[in-house]
Amino acid sequence: xxxxxxxxxxxxxxxxxxxQAPVEELAALLAPDFVFREWPNALSPQEATxxxxxxxxGFAQAHLVVGDQQYTVQRVLADGEEVAVELSWQAVARMDLxxxxxxxxxxxxxxxxxxxxxxLIAAQDSFDSYET
Numbered sequence: 001x002x003x004x005x006x007x008x009x010x011x012x013x014x015x016x017x018x019x020q021a022p023v024e025e026l027a028a029l030l031a032p033d034f035v036f037r038e039w040p041n042a043l044s045p046q047e048a049t050x051x052x053x054x055x056x057x058g059f060a061q062a063h064l065v066v067g068d069q070q071y072t073v074q075r076v077l078a079d080g081e082e083v084a085v086e087l088s089w090q091a092v093a094r095m096d097l098x099x100x101x102x103x104x105x106x107x108x109x110x111x112x113x114x115x116x117x118x119x120l121i122a123a124q125d126s127f128d129s130y131e132t
Contacts, residue, residue, distance in 0.1 A: 001118075003083075005116075006080070006081055007078040009116050010083040013029045014071060014087070017059070018070065018071035020059075020063055020069060026056060026059055030056070031118070031122040033122065034052040034120075034121060034122060035122070036049070036055045037049050037123070037125045037126070038126050039128075041108075041127075042099055042128075043130065063094075066094055067092050068092045069091040070091070071087050072088040073085060073086075082115060083113070083116060084113045085111070087112070089110055090105055090107045090108075092105055093105075099130070106131075107131040108130040109129045110127065111127045112124055
């Protein structure tokens with residue numbers, strides 16, 4: 001697989017997450033053994049590792065937590081099966097959270113590093129820096 005193909009697959013995923021696409025659409029982009037690693041941040045102070053099913057369940061519930069999500073891709077670097085994406089993100093809180101109340105605009109800078117294997121995303125490491 002070329003770096004350009006891996007880049008396209010990752011950007012398809014990022015855009016699907018951003019528009020809160022149906023879980024089935026996201027599932028079609030993830031390998032059966034997909035692993036999501038979230039490094040400590042304002043929403044998740046402890047490092048977390050989730051498998052494919054846990055990640056998809058999180059996507060299914062995301063609309064309860066945030067709405068009006070907007071991702072802006074700042075930079076994409078692709079090298080073979082590895083793709084790094086820097087994003088600006090904002091959303092409106094739909095529930096009270098540790099640093100935000102219902103209706104507040106949440107903002108973050110995100111760096112996610114993906115591994116694409118056999119045309120599917122096999123891993124994502126996410127480093128989220130929220131404005132609090």
